[in-house]
Amino acid sequence: MPSTKEIKGRMKSVSDTQKITNAMYMIASTKMRRAKAELDKTRPYFDALRTEIERVFQVDRKVQSRYFISEKSPVKEFRTYGCLVITADKGLAGAYNQNVLKEAQRLYEEYPHDKFYVVGEYGRRYFERRNIPMEHTFLYTAQNPTIRRAREISSVILEAYESGVIDDLFIIYTDLKNSVSEQVKTERLLPFPRAFFIKEKEEIQEKEFEFVPSIETVLNNCVRNFIPGYIYGALVDSFCSEQNARMEAMSAASDNAQKILDHLSLQYNHARQAAITREITEVSAGAKAQRKKKQAKADAKRGETVEHR
Numbered sequence: 436m437p438s439t440k441e442i443k444g445r446m447k448s449v450s451d452t453q454k455i456t457n458a459m460y461m462i463a464s465t466k467m468r469r470a471k472a473e474l475d476k477t478r479p480y481f482d483a484l485r486t487e488i489e490r491v492f493q494v495d496r497k498v499q500s501r502y503f504i505s506e507k508s509p510v511k512e513f514r515t516y517g518c519l520v521i522t523a524d525k526g527l528a529g530a531y532n533q534n535v536l537k538e539a540q541r542l543y544e545e546y547p548h549d550k551f552y553v554v555g556e557y558g559r560r561y562f563e564r565r566n567i568p569m570e571h572t573f574l575y576t577a578q579n580p581t582i583r584r585a586r587e588i589s590s591v592i593l594e595a596y597e598s599g600v601i602d603d604l605f606i607i608y609t610d611l612k613n614s615v616s617e618q619v620k621t622e623r624l625l626p627f628p629r630a631f632f633i634k635e636k637e638e639i640q641e642k643e644f645e646f647v648p649s650i651e652t653v654l655n656n657c658v659r660n661f662i663p664g665y666i667y668g669a670l671v672d673s674f675c676s677e678q679n680a681r682m683e684a685m686s687a688a689s690d691n692a693q694k695i696l697d698h699l700s701l702q703y704n705h706a707r708q709a710a711i712t713r714e715i716t717e718v719s720a721g722a723k724a725q726r727k728k729k730q731a732k733a734d735a736k737r738g739e740t741v742e743h744r
Contacts (some may be wrong), residue, residue, distance in 0.1 A: 481664030522555030
């Protein structure tokens with residue numbers, strides 16, 4: 436059994452680790468609330484853009500745009516797929532990164548010529564270690580997403596799409612359904628399915644609108660401004676999912692640390708009790724030995740007196 440000094444040293448180490456995990460839990464909780472608040476500030480603008488796109492389709496459901504899937508579009512024998520992968524910058528977040536990268540790996544095996552656009556240091560290192568080529572990496576941190584960064588990402592992928600470098604673009608991110616449920620999503624970003632903006636039961640408006648310079652130009656401009664909002668929402672959802680996963684991981688780590696402390700405390704008490712019992716036994720044995728020694732001396736002295744007489 437280890438000594439009480441060794442047990443106390445380990446208890447201090449576990450206690451210090453528990454303080455760190457508790458602090459990381461609180462930091463992750465604060466970051467998640469802040470990100471949600473920032474998203475709520477910008478969401479109305481992009482919700483209004485989506486409403487305007489829906490109104491365009493209410494006027495003319497057959498309007499043509501390069502940003503939407505069309506039956507009239509020529510079918511290419513070979514299509515180049517782009518994929519925007521959103522990961523975190525570090526681990527300690529449970530299976531958050533692994534789930535996203537597992538989905539990205541699946542797409543890469545299915546479409547070996549995918550062009551990956553990666554957000555997050557964890558994802559960059561994953562692709563580099565496996566020698567998977569990346570079309571573009573966004574070197575700024577995935578922490579604290581902003582609308583400015585979403586616009587930068589949007590400009591890169593829109594340029595690739597409009598220039599024909601990629602024919603289809605998908606986005607892989609983690610959606611935070613609620614505080615206990617996360618889901619990795621793979622969604623088509625470009626070209627958009629028309630059903631994304633068209634409601635089946637909605638009737639076409641008879642009221643005429645004037646579109647300047649044309650309905651196609653208005654639709655394209657709305658879409659180009661809507662895509663940054665879509666990406667920003669995915670960045671925030673991923674960031675909140677990461678913080679939620681980290682909160683769960685740190686909570687589990689703190690609970691495990693408490694179990695270890697309880698076990699060590701019990702072990703310490705046993706060791707301390709054993710040490711006390713041993714000391715009492717040693718003191719008792721010493722006292723008994725001293726009494727025997729004194730008795731032996733007294734007996735010896737008494738014998739000498741009798742002989743002298």
